[in-house]
Amino acid sequence: xxxxxxxxxxxxxxxxxxxxxxxxxxxxxxxxxxxxxxxxxxxxxxxxxxxxxxxxxxxxxxxxxxxxxxxxxxxxxxxxxxxxxxxxxxxxxxxxxxxxxxxxxxxxxxxxxxxxxxxxxxxxxxxxxxxxxxxxxxxxxxxxxxxxxxxxxxxxxxxxxxxxxxxxxxxxxxxxxxxxxxxxxxxxxxxxxxxxxxxxxxxxxxxxxxxxxxxxxxxxxxxxxxxxxxxxxxxxxxxxxxxxxxxxxxxxxxxxxxxxxxxxxxxxxxxxxxxxxxxxxxxxxxxxxxxxxxxxxxxxxxxxxxxxxxxxxxxxxxxxxxxx
Amino acid sequence: xxxxxxxxxxxxxxxxxxxxxxxxxxxxxxxxxxxxxxxxxxxxxxxxxxxxxxxxxxxxxxxxxxxxxxxxxxxxxxxxxxxxxxxxxxxxxxxxxxxxxxxxxxxxxxxxxxxxxxxxxxxxxxxxxxxxxxxxxxxxxxxxxxxxxxxxxxxxxxxxxxxxxxxxxxxxxxxxxxxxxxxxxxxxxxxxxxxxxxxxxxxxxxxxxxxxxxxxxxxxxxxxxxxxxxxxxxxxxxxxxxxxxxxxxxxxxxxxxxxxxxxxxxxxxxxxxxxxxxxxxxxxxxxxxxxxxxxxxxxxxxxxxxxxxxxxxxxxxxxxxxxxxxxxxxxxxx
Numbered sequence: 001x002x003x004x005x006x007x008x009x010x011x012x013x014x015x016x017x018x019x020x021x022x023x024x025x026x027x028x029x030x031x032x033x034x035x036x037x038x039x040x041x042x043x044x045x046x047x048x049x050x051x052x053x054x055x056x057x058x059x060x061x062x063x064x065x066x067x068x069x070x071x072x073x074x075x076x077x078x079x080x081x082x083x084x085x086x087x088x089x090x091x092x093x094x095x096x097x098x099x100x101x102x103x104x105x106x107x108x109x110x111x112x113x114x115x116x117x118x119x120x121x122x123x124x125x126x127x128x129x130x131x132x133x134x135x136x137x138x139x140x141x142x143x144x145x146x147x148x149x150x151x152x153x154x155x156x157x158x159x160x161x162x163x164x165x166x167x168x169x170x171x172x173x174x175x176x177x178x179x180x181x182x183x184x185x186x187x188x189x190x191x192x193x194x195x196x197x198x199x200x201x202x203x204x205x206x207x208x209x210x211x212x213x214x215x216x217x218x219x220x221x222x223x224x225x226x227x228x229x230x231x232x233x234x235x236x237x238x239x240x241x242x243x244x245x246x247x248x249x250x251x252x253x254x255x256x257x258x259x260x261x262x263x264x265x266x267x268x269x270x271x272x273x274x275x276x277x278x279x280x281x282x283x284x285x286x287x288x289x290x291x292x293x294x295x296x297x298x299x300x301x302x303x304x305x306x307x308x309x310x311x312x313x314x315x316x317x318x319x320x321x322x323x324x
Numbered sequence: 325x326x327x328x329x330x331x332x333x334x335x336x337x338x339x340x341x342x343x344x345x346x347x348x349x350x351x352x353x354x355x356x357x358x359x360x361x362x363x364x365x366x367x368x369x370x371x372x373x374x375x376x377x378x379x380x381x382x383x384x385x386x387x388x389x390x391x392x393x394x395x396x397x398x399x400x401x402x403x404x405x406x407x408x409x410x411x412x413x414x415x416x417x418x419x420x421x422x423x424x425x426x427x428x429x430x431x432x433x434x435x436x437x438x439x440x441x442x443x444x445x446x447x448x449x450x451x452x453x454x455x456x457x458x459x460x461x462x463x464x465x466x467x468x469x470x471x472x473x474x475x476x477x478x479x480x481x482x483x484x485x486x487x488x489x490x491x492x493x494x495x496x497x498x499x500x501x502x503x504x505x506x507x508x509x510x511x512x513x514x515x516x517x518x519x520x521x522x523x524x525x526x527x528x529x530x531x532x533x534x535x536x537x538x539x540x541x542x543x544x545x546x547x548x549x550x551x552x553x554x555x556x557x558x559x560x561x562x563x564x565x566x567x568x569x570x571x572x573x574x575x576x577x578x579x580x581x582x583x584x585x586x587x588x589x590x591x592x593x594x595x596x597x598x599x600x601x602x603x604x605x606x607x608x609x610x611x612x613x614x615x616x617x618x619x620x621x622x623x624x625x626x627x628x629x630x631x632x633x634x635x636x637x638x639x640x641x642x643x644x645x646x647x648x649x650x651x652x653x654x655x656x657x658x
Contacts, residue, residue: 044598050517051488154607155374184373184544189588189601196598211517214547218590218597237597255518257525257547258591261570265526265551270519 004077005038006172006205007062007092011071012036014057018278027278031057033229034071036304039173044199044206046220046237048213048252052277053226055209059177062207064088090120093166097178099158103150109136110146113164120169135164139194156187163194167202175207180215192219213256217241225249228275228285235310243319245312248286284314292316334361335538336385336423336506339399343380346392353611354380354393356562362506362555365532367539369549369570372559373585375608378542381559382508385540386425387415402506421451424499428511430491433498434483440467440494441479448501459501466497470527489520496527503535510542525552546589550574555644558582561619562611568645578639578647580624618649626651 014032032054039045039062047055060066061073064080073080080088096102103112114132117123123131133143139160150158159179166174176195180188196219199206210216216223216237223240225233225248233246244250251268270289275281281288287297296315304311343355355377362368370378384395387407400407402423407415427433435443441463448459460479467475470493483491492512499507509528513521529552532539543549549556550570557567558579566579577583587602595601606623609615618624621631628650636648 050519185546185588186373186585186604189590189603192590193600193603196600213518214590214592217592218595218601221598241592251519255522257518257522257545257551259546259550259574259586259589261550261553261574263551265522265529267526268519268522270523 003041006041006076007039008074008077009035009037009039009058009062009071010074012058012061012068012073013070014054014061014066015069029278030229030280031277032061033280035226035229035231036071037224037231037234039205039207040222041172042203042205043222044208044220046216046223047207047209047226048211048216048223049226050211050252052228054229055226056177058226059094059175059207059209062173062175063092063094086120089116089171090169091171092173092175093169093171095159095162095166095174095176095179097181099150099155099162099182102162103158105150108147108149109141109153109161109164112150112161113168116165116169122169132164132168135168136161138198139164139167140190154187155183156190159183159187159191160194163191163198167198167204170202171204173205173207175209177209178211179208181210181212188215195219213253214258225252228277228280230285230313231304232286232314233310233312234304235307235312239309245307245310245317246286246314247290247292247316247318249312250318251289333403334401335364335366335403336540337361337399337401338381338385338397341381341384341395341397341400343377343384343389343396344394345380345390346394347612349610350612353562353615355384356611356615358559358562358564360557360564360567362538362540364505364538365536366554367529367532367541367552368555368557369553370540370542370557370559370564371544371546371549371585373544373608375611376559377562378544378559379510382425382510382540382542386419386423386508388419388425417451420447420504421502422504423506423508424502424504425508425510426492426495426499426512428514430488430495431483433495434491436483439480439482440486444479444494444498444501447498451502462501463497466500467494469531470494470497471523472497489516489524492516492520492524493527496524496531500531500535500537504537506538506540508540508542511544512541513548514543514545521548528552546586558585561609561615563619563648565620565649566645566647568641569643572641572643572645576641576645578641578645578651579620579649580626580651581620582647584623 012032012035016029016031018027018029049055064085110132113136114128117128133146141160180191208220220237223237224231227248233249244253251270254266254268269291283298283300284302287293302313302315304313339359341355341358344351345354358381372378383389389395397408402418405418444463445459448454448462464475467478472478472493513524553570556570556573557564560581566582577586584604590601604623609619617633618631618636621627636650638646638648640646
């Protein structure tokens with residue numbers, strides 16, 4: 001616990017101007033609206049939330065692909081805004097959702113995976129080739145695949161290539177944004193097992209973004225729940241799934257359909273209105289959908305309040321489960 | 325609403341349906357001899373992975389197959405009409421009135437250049453010969469029913485002015501305009517957030533209770549299947565390899581593919597966090613040329629030499645539970 005975090009996100013904001021129409025004033029979308037969290041060495045930090053909650057924007061910022069409008073991200077204590085993108089890329093690498101669009105269709109797997117080494121001039125040609133082949137083999141694509149093109153592969157194999165390419169420079173952090181969401185379940189389990197093994201063998205730290213809560217519960221050690229650009233709950237994975245504190249986390253977990261026949265479809269009590277990210281409510285952004293709201297929730301935004309094994313941004317968070 | 329006095333004809337009956345799609349490698353046998361029936365007020369879920377033929381099956385029933393596809397069916401009966409033998413006019417008249425379809429992507433079904441109201445009213449006037457005012461009244465009623473606030477104003481809006489969840493609701497309302505007997509839903513909630521997914525599925529189940537509509541829900545999501553299906557059909561490589569009541573198929577899966585599929589999904593409490601999930605090795609076979617034996621054999625731990633030559637026998641268990649595999653019931657349990 002006392003170890004310094006590998007990455008530290010401090011008061012991070014990212015706003016996008018949005019045009020509402022030719023004669024309407026431009027408005028501002030606060031995609032990430034004051035996020036503070038640490039990424040600890042060796043953990044799998046799951047980030048969950050509905051579409052538009054800012055989780056993918058946060059991922060791109062962690063990768064240095066998108067600058068902050070306010071706040072900062074520290075990597076090993078150093079602000080990444082002042083670090084050369086290439087240097088950051090040696091330590092933080094992405095795996096995206098769509099293995100169909102993230103691989104150049106005209107390059108062989110060997111070219112694709114050795115490309116980062118060539119860009120960064122790591123080793124000579126023979127070493128680059130050897131490292132790329134090793135990594136391809138490591139993700140389950142033996143040497144006979146090296147000369148193939150992405151178009152000859154299945155979706156799961158393409159995602160293996162994307163993982164090999166991300167890992168070939170031996171980064172410390174892998175930012176996975178919906179890495180299995182485009183895959184069939186029988187392919188997803190292969191990729192999740194691979195990610196679990198690689199993390200152990202290569203001492204990796206994962207930021208794992210997914211809308212699939214069962215997958216996050218399986219792979220994450222700690223979870224951040226986002227709602228309209230803010231982290232509303234941050235806790236150890238087991239504690240969060242056993243006893244969610246924030247009413248939004250509770251509703252989210254209640255909506256998950258586990259493969260248990262006869263239970264019917266749960267009513268999470270969220271009502272039918274979705275929030276408008278361009279016009280977030282005052283006070284707690286979740287209060288219009290919240291069953292537990294009181295007068296103060298519509299005027300005062302709750303900060304993250306500490307709970308056992310985590311924190312929740314709610315004045316009336318549910319009590320934590322008795323610690324085992 | 326079950327009416328015991330009603331005759332037992334199913335709302336939808338499909339017998340020996342096959343779909344071949346012409347490709348540069350020869351015909352792809354996308355759907356191979358599929359049969360099922362759905363009773364009034366019941367939901368059949370067709371579950372399987374990409375390329376298993378589940379979407380082609382639903383498109384074949386609606387007669388909406390792509391141009392390169394050919395359909396063969398012995399029986400395709402909606403109520404008393406056999407679509408396998410009907411002419412185009414009859415099929416067009418039935419589609420939209422007696423049977424309707426909703427898709428994963430609402431913009432597949434919505435016309436971007438017409439208002440919501442115009443699209444909803446058109447279908448009703450066309451099929452039912454109603455007045456504009458009657459059709460409009462029904463549209464407002466249905467939009468309210470699917471949980472859309474200020475429904476009357478929404479009629480004047482275009483699809484692009486609505487969020488994804490709202491469009492999905494509009495598409496459902498539109499599909500229900502003519503009170504269809506059969507609703508075919510192809511991955512209707514796959515693109516939606518879990519909270520919206522739960523709302524849309526509740527809505528479909530409520531509407532089914534009220535109207536008795538028979539639903540065929542095509543999905544890859546075993547969680548959705550477990551919660552909404554009365555009956556399940558598991559498809560693999562163009563065939564239904566296992567089918568039966570939902571509790572039977574989930575509680576006592578018999579076919580090695582079904583069991584593999586259930587083992588792949590993370591279920592809290594079954595696999596330790598960070599542990600290994602079950603896997604199915606190998607990949608789906610190409611469905612071209614002559615297909616002999618069991619198409620799952622190369623991925624199956626229980627395969628025997630005969631699996632390469634003989635079509636797997638159809639076995640049956642309790643309550644209409646059936647599967648196609650050489651494994652006997654006792655063997656399948658282990």
